[in-house]
Amino acid sequence: xxxxxxxxxxxxxxxxxxxxxxxxxxxxxxxxxxxxxxxxxxxxxxxxxxxxxxxxxxxxxxxxxxxxxxxxxxxxxxxxxxxxxxxxxxxxxxxxxxxxxxxxxxxxxxxxxxxxxxxxxxxxxxxxxxxxxxxxxx
Numbered sequence: 001x002x003x004x005x006x007x008x009x010x011x012x013x014x015x016x017x018x019x020x021x022x023x024x025x026x027x028x029x030x031x032x033x034x035x036x037x038x039x040x041x042x043x044x045x046x047x048x049x050x051x052x053x054x055x056x057x058x059x060x061x062x063x064x065x066x067x068x069x070x071x072x073x074x075x076x077x078x079x080x081x082x083x084x085x086x087x088x089x090x091x092x093x094x095x096x097x098x099x100x101x102x103x104x105x106x107x108x109x110x111x112x113x114x115x116x117x118x119x120x121x122x123x124x125x126x127x128x129x130x131x132x133x134x135x136x137x138x
Contacts (some may be wrong), residue, residue: 060096
């Protein structure tokens with residue numbers, strides 16, 4: 001699933017800026033940005049979703065971020081990468097930023113909550129569903 005989702009985005013980096021996250025010259029993670037007018041995030045089936053009641057699709061960026069190396073988890077690297085990424089790639093270009101972690105990925109859910117993302121209402125309580133988080137203050 002990861003290969004199918006991310007490889008086309010990496011190969012076409014003009015439409016989806018993507019970067020490797022480094023700590024002390026060691027690759028530890030990945031971060032990418034996509035325009036919601038071009039790609040709907042997981043969990044959103046169409047442009048009639050409540051997210052679009054307040055924002056036009058071209059005003060919203062989606063983000064995928066993960067730290068792959070376990071020894072770098074919960075040490076502030078993801079927050080630092082997100083903060084810098086927002087400053088460089090989001091501010092002044094988009095009005096809202098969304099993330100779509102799996103509901104069962106409690107570390108990711110907590111990370112986005114801790115970093116001021118607001119959880120949008122979800123219709124399903126299924127554990128394999130994604131949660132949609134929105135950040136509008138950056």
